[in-house]
Amino acid sequence: MDDLLGPNEVKVLHDALASAAPGVKWGGVLATRARLEPLSLRGRTDAVASVLVDALGTYPAAATAFRSALEDPTFTGWALWPVTEAAVTLALADGGTPAFDDALALLAELTPRLTSEFAIRRLLQADHERALDIIRTWTAHPNEHVRRLASEGTRPYLPWAVRVPLLLATSGATLPILDALHNDESEYVRRSVANHANDLARHAPELVLTAAARWQQTGTPGAAWVVRRSLRTLVKKGHPVALELMGFTPAEVGITELRAETAALQLPGVLAFDFVVTNTGDAPARLSVDYAVHYVKANGSTAEKVFKLTTVSLEPGESRPLRGRHGFRQMTTRRHYAGAHALEVQVNGVRHGRLEFELVL
Incomplete structure (x- = not known):
């Protein structure tokens, strides 16, 4: 990921800006290439953003240079992340309302070249009400990238981005954006809406459930997909209302023959497991089948995470063998530790069975 913004990208950025604003001293931009190697993408x-700020000095100069550079098709890609940060x-620093409002407009113009979702967060931090008043108007924008920015840039827990506490404290403030875009013609936009709603569900589940029920009534395939994705975490948590909205009602089931291929797994590796699910009730059952992995933490305690397995429909007395595979490898988002792990099956929010296995580093 770090190499997404490398010496070549910086050179292309320099050339585009030098052509767009020849009166600005851009030499510092080229000089940053020698300092990139040990740095993360951020x-x-x-x-690079710091050099751009020093070279331009004022917001009006930046806005003029960046808008002129947009006429160059090479002014695109990850080199625009520092451009958006410098503009903000x-x-x-300008401190005026005209600069604040124009910066939002500039981010909307830049976002089709590279998403402005990260830079926009600092404007939301500075004045989230004013920013949201403008951002909400983007839901009717003809460009899908700008409509997506309205949803993605205001996500409560946007990955890689700074937190905006007031977005968490005023959860309903972004709901008009989601209402306007949940049935957008672009899947790109709808995916952002679903991820935003799933974020909201972490601290405002009732708000999301009410919105999801409203969206579901439209009956369109796009809205149905958004609802399903929006409620995915609540379904994994076994929230009864979320399960009901997805058509999963309480059911009588039995889980038998739960077993893993190995009792000890070497990292990196894949745990293969299987079991049989049976509808033990007297009515047909639609089942959301998930599984929870209990990971060992650094201090020896465990923390669980639920994963989706499948959805099945069973007649009374019907059984179905199911099989899953779960990978274990070190990642930047999850560090594995040796020790006794466990796996449980979850059906319509209810846990069944438990198998234990040893993870060996």
Whole structure:
């Protein structure tokens, strides 16, 4: 990921800006290429953005240069992340309402070249009410990238991005954006809406459930997909209302023959497991079948995470063998530790059975 913004990208950025604003001293941009190697993608972005701020000095100069550069098709890609950050830094340093509002407009113009979702967060931090008043108007924008920015840029827990506490404290403030876009013609936009709603469900589940029920009534395939994706975490948590909205009602089931191929798994590796699910009730049952992995933490305790397996419909007395595979490897988002792990099957929010296995590093 770090190499997404490398020396070549910085050179292309320099050339586009030098052509767009020849009166600006852009030499510092080229000089950053020698400092990129040990830095993360975020660090590289900050380094280039800092040079852009120094070179331009004021927000009006930045807005003029960046808008002129948009006429160049090479002015695109990950090199635009520092561009958006520099624009916001200078707009906030300006301190005026015109600069604040124009910075939002500029981010909307830049976002089709590379998403402005990260830079927009600092404008939301500075004045989330004013920013949201403008962002809400983007839901009717003809460009799908701008409509997506309205949803993605205001997500409560946007990955890689700074938190905006007031977005968490005023959960309903972004709901008009989701209402306007949940049935958008673009899957790209609808996916953002679903991820945003799934974020909201972490701290405002009732708000999301009410919205999902409203969206579901439209009956369109796009809305149905958004509802399903929006409620995925609540379904995994076994929330009864979320399960009911998805058509999963309480059911009588039995889980038998739960077993894993191995009792000890070497990292990296894949745990293969299987079991039989049976509808022990006297009515047909639609079942959301998930599984929970209990991971060992650094301090020896465990923490669980639920994963989707499948959906099945069973007649009374019917059984179905199911099989799953779960990979274990070190990742930046999850560090594995040796020790006794466990796996449980979850059906319509209810846990069944438990198998234990040893993870060996």
